Amino acid sequence: MQLVSPARTPRERPENLAERIYQQLKDDIFEFRLLPGDRFSEGEVAERMAVSRTPVRQALYRLEREGYLEVYFRSGWQVRPFDFHYFEELYEVRIVLELEAVRRLCERAPGELPAPLEALRRTWLVEESQRLQDGRAVSLLDERFHCQLVEATGNREMARLHAEVSEKIRIIRRLDFTQGPRVAATYAEHGQILGAILSRRNEEAQRLLRTHIEVSKAEVRKITLHMLHSARQRSAAPLP
Known part of the structure; x- marks a missing residue:
């Protein structure tokens, strides 16, 4: 999994940070840095992007609602296989x-x-x-x-x-x-x-x-x- 970290501005509001993470993850999927079928955890994304899990979770669930990700409650997240x-x-x-x-x-x-x-x-x-x-x-x-x-x-x-x-x-x-x-x-x-x-x-x-x-x-x-x-x-x- 090759992620690009979104630039964080000082005292960035949580909702703005979640939006930045959402946009970056979506771009990673679109550019095939995250491949269909790739699995990862909230913690891995948070660590790579140097942020807390809360905005990461918000971004991931938004991508899941839009059909880009699938969530497995015991084994993390997966980029939706290409169909x-x-x-x-x-x-x-x-x-x-x-x-x-x-x-x-x-x-x-x-x-x-x-x-x-x-x-x-x-x-x-x-x-x-x-x-x-x-x-x-x-x-x-x-x-x-x-x-x-x-x-x-x-x-x-x-x-x-x-x-x-x-x-x-x-x-x-x-x-x-x-x-x-x-x-x-x-x-x-x-x-x-x-x-x-x-x-x-x-x-x-x-x-x-x-x-x-x-x-x-x-x-x-x-x-x-x-x-x-x-x-x-x-x-x-x-x-x-």
Whole structure:
């Protein structure tokens, strides 16, 4: 288990410390410093991070509620084993919500663009010289693109459910942007989807959106398997 300790400021409030530990542990899981199946105790985390067990426990239970960890009351904590079937189901829910959002947007009467769509147009329908190249930044923009499509329908419950699904798949979805060509492809594909929506071409917009998500899903599965294999090899290597 390779953890990075969060920097603690003088007289930091307990709730702020718990938040810092939560964010650091979550980042350790996302970056595969904590591997699926890794087991550890509250005491080990507290010792490595030089903090008391109370904020550690708060952070761990929050991660457990969000599905990243499993707790075993007699043997500590475990990073939830990677379950691609679980992620497949989340992607299916995401596709259903987004396709319905596209249908509703395409059926709207012509007029002013909903604010989220106008924001997306300014972000994605730009000259190549104006495109971001940083994978992490584009990953965040990509998630906002899909969330804003659903938000543009005006249905707050749809948007809330979609945001929850997006949070759960972020751990693998962001890996799509570790490959340079996928950044360029994302700009092109988002532009095509937006163009079809703005022109009220529902069937085309839905087809483009489904293909875009399916290609991304296949890519992140391949990258995840490779990264897990590499991370396990590093963790198993003898120390020099």
